[in-house]
Amino acid sequence: MAKKLKMNSFLFCCALLGALPVGLILLALINITLGQLSDPEFLWLVATESEVVGTILLTFFAGLCVVIILLIVGTPLAYLLARSTTKTAKVIGTIIDLPVMLPHTIAGILVYLLFMPKGWLGAPFSAIGITFQDAFFGIVAAMLFVATPFYVNTVQEGFGKVPVHLENAARTLGASPFTVFRTVTLPMTLRHISSGSVLAWGRSISEFSAVIMIAYYPMVISTLIYNRFMTGGLKESSAVAFTMILACLLIFGVLRFVAGKIGGTYDRV
Amino acid sequence: MIEFEDVSLSLGNFSLKDCSLSIEEGEYFVIMGPSGAGKTILLELIAGLHDPDTGVIRINDSDAAKIPVEKRGIAIVYQDYALFPHMTVEANICYGMQRRHIPPGEQTRRCTELADSFGIAHLLERKPLTLSGGEAQRVALCRALAVKPSIILLDEPYSALDNETRKSCIADMKTLHKAGLTVVHVTHSLEEAKSLAMRIAIIRNGRVVRTGTAEEVFTHPMDEETARFLGFENIFSGDVVGRAGRVCIRSEDILLHPEKIENSIPGTVLSADINGALRIYRVDIGAVLTVTLGKREGDYPVGSRVFVEIPDSAVHTI
Numbered sequence A: 001m002a003k004k005l006k007m008n009s010f011l012f013c014c015a016l017l018g019a020l021p022v023g024l025i026l027l028a029l030i031n032i033t034l035g036q037l038s039d040p041e042f043l044w045l046v047a048t049e050s051e052v053v054g055t056i057l058l059t060f061f062a063g064l065c066v067v068i069i070l071l072i073v074g075t076p077l078a079y080l081l082a083r084s085t086t087k088t089a090k091v092i093g094t095i096i097d098l099p100v101m102l103p104h105t106i107a108g109i110l111v112y113l114l115f116m117p118k119g120w121l122g123a124p125f126s127a128i129g130i131t132f133q134d135a136f137f138g139i140v141a142a143m144l145f146v147a148t149p150f151y152v153n154t155v156q157e158g159f160g161k162v163p164v165h166l167e168n169a170a171r172t173l174g175a176s177p178f179t180v181f182r183t184v185t186l187p188m189t190l191r192h193i194s195s196g197s198v199l200a201w202g203r204s205i206s207e208f209s210a211v212i213m214i215a216y217y218p219m220v221i222s223t224l225i226y227n228r229f230m231t232g233g234l235k236e237s238s239a240v241a242f243t244m245i246l247a248c249l250l251i252f253g254v255l256r257f258v259a260g261k262i263g264g265t266y267d268r269v
Numbered sequence B: 001m002i003e004f005e006d007v008s009l010s011l012g013n014f015s016l017k018d019c020s021l022s023i024e025e026g027e028y029f030v031i032m033g034p035s036g037a038g039k040t041i042l043l044e045l046i047a048g049l050h051d052p053d054t055g056v057i058r059i060n061d062s063d064a065a066k067i068p069v070e071k072r073g074i075a076i077v078y079q080d081y082a083l084f085p086h087m088t089v090e091a092n093i094c095y096g097m098q099r100r101h102i103p104p105g106e107q108t109r110r111c112t113e114l115a116d117s118f119g120i121a122h123l124l125e126r127k128p129l130t131l132s133g134g135e136a137q138r139v140a141l142c143r144a145l146a147v148k149p150s151i152i153l154l155d156e157p158y159s160a161l162d163n164e165t166r167k168s169c170i171a172d173m174k175t176l177h178k179a180g181l182t183v184v185h186v187t188h189s190l191e192e193a194k195s196l197a198m199r200i201a202i203i204r205n206g207r208v209v210r211t212g213t214a215e216e217v218f219t220h221p222m223d224e225e226t227a228r229f230l231g232f233e234n235i236f237s238g239d240v241v242g243r244a245g246r247v248c249i250r251s252e253d254i255l256l257h258p259e260k261i262e263n264s265i266p267g268t269v270l271s272a273d274i275n276g277a278l279r280i281y282r283v284d285i286g287a288v289l290t291v292t293l294g295k296r297e298g299d300y301p302v303g304s305r306v307f308v309e310i311p312d313s314a315v316h317t318i
Helices: A009-037 A040-047 A050-083 A087-101 A104-115 A122-127 A136-160 A164-172 A177-205 A209-214 A221-231 A234-261 B039-047 B089-099 B104-117 B133-145 B163-178 B190-196 B214-219 B224-229
Strands: B002-011 B014-023 B028-032 B054-059 B074-077 B151-155 B182-187 B199-204 B207-213 B234-237 B246-249 B255-257 B265-275 B278-284 B288-294 B305-309 B315-317
Touching: A009 A040, A009 A234, A040 A050, A040 A234, A050 A087, A050 A136, A050 A177, A050 A221, A050 A234, A087 A136, A104 A122, A104 A136, A104 A209, A136 A177, A136 A209, A164 A177, A164 B039, A164 B074, A177 A234, A209 A221, A221 A234, B002 B039, B014 B039, B014 B199, B014 B207, B028 B039, B028 B190, B039 B054, B039 B074, B039 B151, B039 B182, B074 B133, B089 B104, B089 B133, B104 B133, B133 B163, B163 B182, B163 B190, B182 B190, B190 B214, B199 B214, B199 B224, B207 B214, B207 B224, B224 B234, B224 B246, B255 B288, B265 B288, B278 B305
Parallel strands: B028 B182, B028 B199, B074 B151, B151 B182
Antiparallel strands: B002 B014, B002 B054, B199 B207, B234 B246, B246 B315, B255 B305, B265 B278, B265 B305, B278 B288
């Protein structure tokens, strides 16, 4: 339930200072919007270009693949990390966090070294015909590398909020560990899983430096905008950028609406 | 029947050491002890949620280590009830029955029956977070009973309830126990223990320091700390009223008189405190005694001279 905040001088100062970051984002958006709307024909031309549409769809799809992979392998990891208090768990938590700390070009180098045709993972995969260099799988690998901490940390926090004794009670009532997870833990964590997925997806589609190291082609949207900026100039690249902004706003609007319907918050358990 | 044989377990800050006890079928067994003594661990060991580091737990003469939690037929009711917040009250009560593949018709029948008998039939569609403490307590109890457990474990189930609700919940438990249920009840409330226990175990710092019938434990606490825990305010060593060794006396068993009577000890009132309808006096008779009197049993100002009567039956040797 929304409670009305009673204004005082401290809150007023918070609002004043907080207006800066909000204002910056809004100003930037208004700036590009007005610029683009002054030449709607050119915008339409660029936005409907098959390369632009194709690239946006490819980027979105690669992000979706990352989310699906994370749902399958990141969720169990997050559960283990939330339930374990051992030193090993702490070390693993730190390893998972590394990509957040590293500059993304370094993440790109790391992924490239591993997945290049002669890399530790690239070599065996190319033996069975799967290549990562300048290929869709390379994009997914780079995105996965940078997005994992965002998903795992969010979901781990969600699992941590489910009291262990709720699971214990379910066990004594006759549920196997997996059934407890399926019927108690997971439903109570849906909100964190959905926001972790949105975060990971957002992180994936915005990735540039890690992706270009292993796969300049096929271009993801960041690569395309950079490419157009270098070859066609500001006007062309900002039209592509604006198209992507619109697509993102649409998708995130839908996702937020859907995510709001999923699960609940059970802080007062 | 549950048997613990030299069971030890250490879990971070909590540990249980060389714990041996046995709980008979149909018994109302109360485990008492101060906070952090290891009471909850003991319950979770019975339920199978932890395995002992050393020692053996036997349930109905078979090694409990071989019976997984979900097959033990032991239900637990936690202090904060541990209701599943994302399910309705009805789904909570039916949860265990679903896991046991009881047909839906039978589930509904049993759920309605239990809800009726505990007076929560009107709550079935509600979500747990909207319930009051007493309501949630009853839902948790119904959920545990719905699977027809052979043993029910209660972990301080009434600590968050107001007095009225607590009394009616205690009455519920008495009825269930009379119907043949084995109950293991953890509490630090003397009142609950007195009104429910057939046998009591007292646990302190991870060790079982005393077991016995309620009568035995409350009259012969065995050691000073246990005596204090059980509410004996007056503990003395030496020779008191003809008994040597250490003795303990409940403050409410001592009487005060304004005039000398036979076998009374003269003393001076050091302090007088009001606690509801009770008067709590500290009286100097050579040693300092705590005495609790009802309001009508006299009013003695600080400094007044009184005569202390300690009935023979009030003196318990440790």
